[in-house]
Amino acid sequence: VAKLYGIGVGPGDPxxxxxxxxxxxxxxxxxxxxxPLEGQGLARTIAEYLIPQGVTEIPLRMEMTLNRxxxxxxxxxxxxxxxxxxxxxNDVAFLCEGDPLLFGSFIYLMERLHGHAEIEIVPGVSSxxxxxxxxxxxxxxxxxxxxxxxxxxxEAELERLIASVQTACLFKVGRHLEKIRRVxxxxxxxxxxxxxxxxxxxxxxxxxxxxxxxxxxxxFALVLVGS
Amino acid sequence: VAKLYGIGVGPGDPxxxxxxxxxxxxxxxxxxxxxPLEGQGLARTIAEYLIPQGVTEIPLRMEMTLNRxxxxxxxxxxxxxxxxxxxxxNDVAFLCEGDPLLFGSFIYLMERLHGHAEIEIVPGVSSxxxxxxxxxxxxxxxxxxxxxxxxxxxEAELERLIASVQTACLFKVGRHLEKIRRVxxxxxxxxxxxxxxxxxxxxxxxxxxxxxxxxxxxxFALVLVGS
Numbered sequence: 054v055a056k057l058y059g060i061g062v063g064p065g066d067p068x069x070x071x072x073x074x075x076x077x078x079x080x081x082x083x084x085x086x087x088x089p090l091e092g093q094g095l096a097r098t099i100a101e102y103l104i105p106q107g108v109t110e111i112p113l114r115m116e117m118t119l120n121r122x123x124x125x126x127x128x129x130x131x132x133x134x135x136x137x138x139x140x141x142x143n144d145v146a147f148l149c150e151g152d153p154l155l156f157g158s159f160i161y162l163m164e165r166l167h168g169h170a171e172i173e174i175v176p177g178v179s180s181x182x183x184x185x186x187x188x189x190x191x192x193x194x195x196x197x198x199x200x201x202x203x204x205x206x207x208e209a210e211l212e213r214l215i216a217s218v219q220t221a222c223l224f225k226v227g228r229h230l231e232k233i234r235r236v237x238x239x240x241x242x243x244x245x246x247x248x249x250x251x252x253x254x255x256x257x258x259x260x261x262x263x264x265x266x267x268x269x270x271x272x273f274a275l276v277l278v279g280s
Numbered sequence: 281v282a283k284l285y286g287i288g289v290g291p292g293d294p295x296x297x298x299x300x301x302x303x304x305x306x307x308x309x310x311x312x313x314x315x316p317l318e319g320q321g322l323a324r325t326i327a328e329y330l331i332p333q334g335v336t337e338i339p340l341r342m343e344m345t346l347n348r349x350x351x352x353x354x355x356x357x358x359x360x361x362x363x364x365x366x367x368x369x370n371d372v373a374f375l376c377e378g379d380p381l382l383f384g385s386f387i388y389l390m391e392r393l394h395g396h397a398e399i400e401i402v403p404g405v406s407s408x409x410x411x412x413x414x415x416x417x418x419x420x421x422x423x424x425x426x427x428x429x430x431x432x433x434x435e436a437e438l439e440r441l442i443a444s445v446q447t448a449c450l451f452k453v454g455r456h457l458e459k460i461r462r463v464x465x466x467x468x469x470x471x472x473x474x475x476x477x478x479x480x481x482x483x484x485x486x487x488x489x490x491x492x493x494x495x496x497x498x499x500f501a502l503v504l505v506g507s
Contacts, residue, residue: 061409063298071405072302073295152405154412155419155426163416174413176405176480178298178379182288185381186401189390192382198429198441199382205423214425217441253403 055139057170059159061152061177062099065254069178070100077146077175078103083138085111085131086148087158095273096148096158111135111145113158124161132165139170152179155201156224181222184249184275188259191279192220204229204276212236215278223276230270234262237278245279282366284397286386288379288404289326292481296405297327304373304402305330310365312338312358313375314385322500323375323385338362338372340385351388359392366397379406382428383451408449410479411502415486417474418506419447431456431503439463442505450503457497461489464505472506 058077063069078084084104088094094112097104113131116123135145153159153174163172181201185192193199197219202211204223215221215236223233226248237243248265250258251273260268262276285304290296305311311331315321321339324331340358343350362372380386380401390399408428412419420426424446429438431450442448442463450460453475464470475492477485478500487495489503 059413061405064403066300068300068303069298069403071290071296071298073293075299076295152409152412152419154417155409156421160418160421163418167416172416174416176291176296176409176413178288178403178405179409182379182382182403182406185379186286186403189394189399189401190381191387191390192379193428194383194387196430196432198427198433200425200427200445201420202425203423206425214444217444218427 054171055142056144057135057139057166057172058144058146059153059157059163059172059174060146060148061157061175061179062096062148062150063178064151064180064183064252065095065099067099067102069183069253070103071175071177074175074177075103079105081108081144081146083109083111083143083145084148085113085135085145087127088112088114089117090114096150099150100148109138111138128161128165132162135162136166136169149177152177155179180252180275181277183252184222184277187249187252187257188247188277190247190277204233208232208236212239215242216240219280221278223278225272226274226276227270227272230262230266233276234266237262242278242280247277248274249277250274281398282369283371284362284366284393284399285371285373286380286384286390286399286401287373287375288384288402288406289323289375289377290405291378291407291410291479292322292326294326294329296410296480297330298402298404301402301404302330306332308335308371308373310336310338310370310372311375312340312362312372314354315339315341316344317341323377326377327375336365338365355388355392359389362389363393363396376404379404382406407479407502408504411449411476411504414476414479414484415474415504417504431460435459435463439466442469443467446507448505450505452499453501453503454497454499457489457493460503461493464489469505469507474504475501476504477501
């Protein structure tokens with residue numbers, strides 16, 4: 054039976070792939086990955102140097118916006134094509150930025166191919182850990198709790214949830230920095246916040262929230278909040 | 281200037297070290313790691329096959345209990361010894377299970393050696409991702425929030441915090457399974473829970489909460505709770 058691998062390629066530094074991910078990429082004949090309408094996308098870029106020549110590639114092309122319709126159509130078509138490869142006896146490795154199951158696109162593929170193939174997931178280094186490493190920021194010790202939450206939530210809910218934990222990692226912060234600033238000012242934790250952009254990549258940046266607001270936030274950034 | 285590396289060796293499968301961790305281990309002349317009073321400890325066991333012959337080893341020996349006094353003394357003495365190596369010009373790699381900054385022992389060393397050395401942290405695959413991979417359990421999509429929390433918290437607080445998120449990963453569940461069961465029963469989420477023991481290791485187990493209670497929980501286990 055052919056196997057579908059969900060492979061976390063890590064946060065951006067190509068050296069942060071696992072040995073297992075590297076081995077599987079050297080063995081499979083088919084790879085798939087999410088991609089924008091043009092270009093190869095971040096997951097393939099990260100793993101590029103490990104992809105052997107001549108493998109069959111299945112890019113799942115979608116608009117890189119919050120448009121679920123475009124994404125769902127891409128996952129439907131991609132799942133069909135992957136399924137054909139699996140039924141032909143070819144193992145397929147699906148590449149995901151970070152970890153496959155933490156905000157990872159592999160989840161949508163797993164939903165569609167569950168029961169159709171043997172599935173093995175190779176966990177990856179995810180962006181909160183890479184951002185913490187960049188900022189030398191302890192995420193948790195002892196009995197502390199960590200909240201991973203998209204910054205898209207409403208202001209009151211963010212305030213309530215962040216107030217109840219020692220550490221918060223806010224995802225997708227790009228357009229939400231002013232809101233985050235207001236929440237953290239209310240909680241008295243503005244000086245405990247670090248904005249980390251493109252963690253582990255060559256152009257990684259660690260800034261205070263005010264510096265980030267002045268510069269302008271991007272989508273591939275996190276805000277780490279301590280206490 | 282010599283460098284102190286905090287290296288995440290991942291959740292247990294030696295293949296889940298990163299390429300970067302493997303490279304650094306092949307380059308340094310001194311390694312350090314937390315260890316029980318006898319034996320080598322889990323972090324060194326995971327990385328064992330990557331440790332070259334002849335490196336200097338600094339085991340930080342401590343009672344593997346919640347006894348902070350024993351641990352603090354071990355970190356104090358270990359930090360001194362590591363500092364001597366750094367001042368002699370030798371890079372030192374400190375090995376941590378999982379990720380160095382998420383409940384990682386490197387945090388205690390960083391506190392002590394901050395300012396004394398250049399510090400570089402190599403993030404690792406952490407146990408929630410490995411447990412999710414084992415259980416084929418999506419941690420989060422879209423706007424969902426994930427809580428990482430030690431099961432040592434009180435029953436009312438666990439209930440309140442888990443109720444406010446889509447996904448919870450409970451750490452250190454060993455002796456707390458009955459309490460977790462009561463909390464999840466109240467929240468109507470008992471059937472959304474997976475107990476995962478020794479994720480990614482050869483003797484990995486994925487069980488329902490009731491199966492885990494019958495078998496008995498261990499310290500190196502997580503409970504993943506969906507919604």
